[in-house]
Amino acid sequence: MLTVITIASIVVIALFVLSALRHKSLKRKMKARLGVKNDLDKCVYCGACQKWCEHKAITVSAKMWKCDDSLCSRCIKCIYHCPKKSLSLVNIGV
Numbered sequence: 001m002l003t004v005i006t007i008a009s010i011v012v013i014a015l016f017v018l019s020a021l022r023h024k025s026l027k028r029k030m031k032a033r034l035g036v037k038n039d040l041d042k043c044v045y046c047g048a049c050q051k052w053c054e055h056k057a058i059t060v061s062a063k064m065w066k067c068d069d070s071l072c073s074r075c076i077k078c079i080y081h082c083p084k085k086s087l088s089l090v091n092i093g094v
């Protein structure tokens with residue numbers, strides 16, 4: 001009887017761990033697929049997005065804009081504050 005209970009407990013714990021790992025993996029995949037994209041035809045390189053980014057993911061200099069996806073938290077503050085509405089959150093396919 002004790003063996004049956006032990007095996008059942010191990011199975012329940014294993015299922016719980018597998019479910020938690022699967023959820024974590026899905027969450028990571030969903031996050032990795034979104035990224036900030038800039039329409040450079042609209043951008044005036046004012047640097048407002050860089051200023052608002054608390055994660056220091058955006059770098060703006062003369063006619064250069066880049067976003068480090070590994071630092072970006074997808075908070076969309078940069079998108080909200082861009083005066084030219086040139087930023088958007090898109091699927092970057094990774």
Ligand code: SF4
Nearest residue numbers: 043044046047049082
């Ligand atoms: S806030 Fe908008 S216009 Fe200004 S640098 Fe950033 S993306 Fe370009």
Ligand code: SF4
Nearest residue numbers: 053072073075076078
């Ligand atoms: S979405 Fe947030 S973290 Fe990502 S670049 Fe914009 S302000 Fe920075």
